[in-house]
Amino acid sequence: xxxxxxxxxxxxxxxxxxxxxxxxxxxxxATDPQEWFHKLCPAFAKSEESPFSSMPFLGNxxxxxxRFWRESGTGQMESGPWIETDEEGRxxxxxxxxxCLDDRSVLLIRHLGSTYDDxxxxxxxxxxxxxxxxxxxxxxQARTATIRERExxxxxxxxxxxxxxxxxxxxxxxxxxxxxxxxxxxxxxxRGLLSDLPLAAAMHDIGKIGIxxxxxxxxxxxxxxxxxxxQRHTTIGAEILEGSAAPVxxxxxxxxxxxxxxxxxxxxxxxxxxxxxxLSARMVAVVDCYDALVTAxxxxxxxxTKEALIWLVSxxxxxxxxxxxxxxxxxxxxxxxxxxxxR
Amino acid sequence: xxQKKVCMIGAFAVGKTSLVRRYVSGIYSQRYxxxxxxxxxxxxxxxxxEEITVMLWDLAGEDEFHSLxxxxxxxxxxxxxxxxxxxxxxFDTALRLQRIAETALGDIPFVLALNxxxxxxxxxxxxxxxxxLRATGWHTMPCSAKTGEAVDALFADLARRMLEAEVPPRG
Numbered sequence: 001x002x003x004x005x006x007x008x009x010x011x012x013x014x015x016x017x018x019x020x021x022x023x024x025x026x027x028x029x030a031t032d033p034q035e036w037f038h039k040l041c042p043a044f045a046k047s048e049e050s051p052f053s054s055m056p057f058l059g060n061x062x063x064x065x066x067r068f069w070r071e072s073g074t075g076q077m078e079s080g081p082w083i084e085t086d087e088e089g090r091x092x093x094x095x096x097x098x099x100c101l102d103d104r105s106v107l108l109i110r111h112l113g114s115t116y117d118d119x120x121x122x123x124x125x126x127x128x129x130x131x132x133x134x135x136x137x138x139x140x141q142a143r144t145a146t147i148r149e150r151e152x153x154x155x156x157x158x159x160x161x162x163x164x165x166x167x168x169x170x171x172x173x174x175x176x177x178x179x180x181x182x183x184x185x186x187x188x189x190x191r192g193l194l195s196d197l198p199l200a201a202a203m204h205d206i207g208k209i210g211i212x213x214x215x216x217x218x219x220x221x222x223x224x225x226x227x228x229x230x231q232r233h234t235t236i237g238a239e240i241l242e243g244s245a246a247p248v249x250x251x252x253x254x255x256x257x258x259x260x261x262x263x264x265x266x267x268x269x270x271x272x273x274x275x276x277x278x279l280s281a282r283m284v285a286v287v288d289c290y291d292a293l294v295t296a297x298x299x300x301x302x303x304x305t306k307e308a309l310i311w312l313v314s315x316x317x318x319x320x321x322x323x324x325x326x327x328x329x330x331x332x333x334x335x336x337x338x339x340x341x342x343r
Numbered sequence: 344x345x346q347k348k349v350c351m352i353g354a355f356a357v358g359k360t361s362l363v364r365r366y367v368s369g370i371y372s373q374r375y376x377x378x379x380x381x382x383x384x385x386x387x388x389x390x391x392x393e394e395i396t397v398m399l400w401d402l403a404g405e406d407e408f409h410s411l412x413x414x415x416x417x418x419x420x421x422x423x424x425x426x427x428x429x430x431x432x433x434f435d436t437a438l439r440l441q442r443i444a445e446t447a448l449g450d451i452p453f454v455l456a457l458n459x460x461x462x463x464x465x466x467x468x469x470x471x472x473x474x475x476l477r478a479t480g481w482h483t484m485p486c487s488a489k490t491g492e493a494v495d496a497l498f499a500d501l502a503r504r505m506l507e508a509e510v511p512p513r514g
Contacts, residue, residue, distance in 0.1 A: 056348075056383055056398065057381055057383060057400075060414070060415070060417055060418065061414075063414075063417065064414055080380050080381070080412060081379050081380030081381075082380045082381040082382065082383075083380065083381070083382040083383075091382075093379075093380070095380075116379065119379055120376075120377055120379045123377050123379060123408060124375075124376070124377040126408060127355050127356055127377050127404075127406065127408075128375070130355070130406065131356055134430055134432060138430075138431075138467065
């Protein structure tokens with residue numbers, strides 16, 4: 001057996017057909033014809049003008065192969081696997097390779113046989129594993145959303161309980177949470193803050209739970225001593241929320257402690273001023289005051305929104321951060337719509 | 344006879360092969376059999392008074408093991424973007440693939456097939472997101488390879504629009 005015939009026999013055993021591209025661009029068989037090739041490509045055996053018209057995938061690959069043979073000069077290019085179906089309905093997995101061998105342009109077409117099934121089997125298992133992962137991921141997301149909803153409900157009800165003693169309602173707690181978040185969005189806060197602020201802001205007055213009724217519910221003006229007791233709701237709130245690793249509770253503590261601090265340093269409990277007051281608390285301070293002004297109290301009627309805005313603006317740069325207040329004024333029409341909904 | 348190439352593209356296991364089998368042979372198999380590479384099927388369809396042969400290129404699904412080869416899209420007159428309505432991630436993949444297809448093929452007709460509509464209780468696509476696409480002119484169609492719902496309709500819609508477009512394919 002000559003080396004050439006051995007090579008031909010090996011290629012036959014591997015079910016590889018070799019074609020060589022002539023100078024005229026026509027492909028001619030360089031190995032013995034194989035039954036499967038002629039079965040799938042009868043036009044080739046008849047030397048027709050478009051020998052691969054029945055194999056559109058191969059025809060498409062030959063467009064790339066022509067470019068490769070023309071421009072590359074070395075190496076190889078693979079078509080990727082494809083399936084041809086013969087007249088009896090049998091499927092043949094094939095793969096083509098364009099080769100440059102010295103100055104010769106060569107096309108190999110290989111029947112992949114069981115290799116294709118093995119590849120498919122491996123890929124199938126990997127994809128089934130990925131599908132299972134997707135299902136589990138969706139389940140975790142759904143459960144996480146449910147837990148988050150429950151957390152929100154618990155926090156809102158607890159915050160409402162604290163406010164309830166002060167004759168406030170759950171609507172107040174929700175308004176502060178929603179409006180503070182809207183303000184934070186308009187200010188350009190990051191996603192983490194936007195995610196935690198609805199709950200954290202709602203807990204701003206949770207310390208009121210520790211203020212005695214005679215001070216909290218006193219209808220008239222407070223004495224200096226009573227005012228000092230009342231102001232303790234900020235530190236009580238901070239103590240209640242102290243020591244948690246949960247970002248939402250850490251933010252809630254920051255707001256509870258600082259939401260009565262004032263830009264000019266005249267606030268309480270620590271007399272912090274300017275940018276030393278956390279941004280979250282500066283935003284909640286504006287929203288909380290607006291809410292208090294436009295909501296009726298037992299000791300005074302509600303201001304109109306116009307009156308409330310005049311009051312807020314008159315304290316711009318004194319009680320409130322100028323920039324935060326200016327942004328609030330741009331979203332205030334949205335606040336009015338919210339108040340109609342959550343009165 | 345007019346011949347049109349249509350590519351089936353989408354994430355893995357969204358039902359591209361099942362839609363083709365349902366459309367070409369009228370059969371459906373519950374068993375998921377992963378596609379490796381490309382398989383081409385044909386069906387003759389009558390639309391706008393013409394008979395056209397739709398050549399369906401069923402391309403292996405997109406995942407970390409296989410990405411779409413744009414050379415497979417060459418010459419397509421239309422494409423079907425397939426989404427599994429129970430898997431939101433397949434929707435994101437379809438949006439990404441659409442951008443790739445549009446870059447390769449230009450503005451040619453396509454349909455967003457929202458497959459597995461028979462699994463209504465597990466449906467997880469956001470209607471607003473689909474509505475947004477519709478508003479920008481996308482043709483979207485809830486369908487089911489399993490029940491056959493809207494399968495003929497989606498290919499008929501695409502065939503009609505391909506014939507109406509009749510622009511020379513690019514790519």
